[in-house]
Every structure is written in C-alpha cells, then in structure tokens.
Amino acid sequence: MSDEIKIANAEMEIMRILWRNSPLSAKEIKKALSERKTWDPGTIKSLINRLHTKKAIGFETRGNRYFYFPLISQESCIQAETESFVSKFGGGLLKTVVSAFLDSESLSDKEIAELKQLLDEKGKGTPK
Numbered sequence: 001m002s003d004e005i006k007i008a009n010a011e012m013e014i015m016r017i018l019w020r021n022s023p024l025s026a027k028e029i030k031k032a033l034s035e036r037k038t039w040d041p042g043t044i045k046s047l048i049n050r051l052h053t054k055k056a057i058g059f060e061t062r063g064n065r066y067f068y069f070p071l072i073s074q075e076s077c078i079q080a081e082t083e084s085f086v087s088k089f090g091g092g093l094l095k096t097v098v099s100a101f102l103d104s105e106s107l108s109d110k111e112i113a114e115l116k117q118l119l120d121e122k123g124k125g126t127p128k
Contacts, residue, residue, distance in 0.1 A: 005054050007077060011047050013037065015056065019074045023060060023067035 007015060017032045018024060024032070030044050048068060051057040059066045086093070107115070 005056055005072065005080070007051075007054075007056060007081075010043075011051050011056070012077075014044070014047050014051060015070060015072075015074075015077065018057060018068060018070045022069040024069075025065050025067050029068065 013033060013036070014029060017029055021032075026041075026045060026048060029048065030039075030041055033039060033044060048057070052059065052068075056070065056072050057068050058071045059068045061067070085097075
C-alpha cells in the first residue's frame, strides 16, 4: 500500500466488506454494513467516494450502476498500519503488542501452530 493512502476507521469498514466479496454496488455495501452500522446512505456514498479518490477502490459500470472493488490488498493495508503503529510508538514494543493481542484473541490450535512456525522460521533467518 502506498504511503500516501491512509484508510480511516470508517473507510476500513467498507474495505473489509469489499475484501470479503466484490465487486459490490453501493446498495449491496449499505446492506452489508446495516448489520453493524446505522449509517445514512449519504455517509456510505461519501466514504466510497473518499476511498475512490484515494485510489483504494475502483469501480466498473454495469448499465447505470457502479460496482466497487478493492485496488489494495488487505495484506498491504495491514502492513502499512503496522508500520504506522511502529513509527508512532517506536520500536521495542513487540513483546507488549504480541502479549496484548494474545490476551484479546482466541486462537485455534492451527493458528497457534502457524504462529510458532513463523517464529521458528524467523529465528532461523528464513525469509517469508
């Protein structure tokens, strides 16, 4: 993700929907959001327009309707957010961050095994 693209929390709600399923019309995005948010349709349109202006999402037209899809991957967005967090709070926080994450999340045995494997590879100097 480009350093210039900053995704606000509200915009991230729309990105999550589009990463799960796209392309979607504004009406379909509103329906998916309605399960969690009570946003006005105008707010949703504004967020979509902001994401398009930032080049985070694109669209295709079918007839007179627009269907939106992500132009950035969820992984690149997570990477950029991580880099922003580290630059904001400085290095040396890894243990605190990982500990807080583990306290707040329920992890399956499979997820724990995957994390162990990542740490083992990192310890051996094996690249991703």
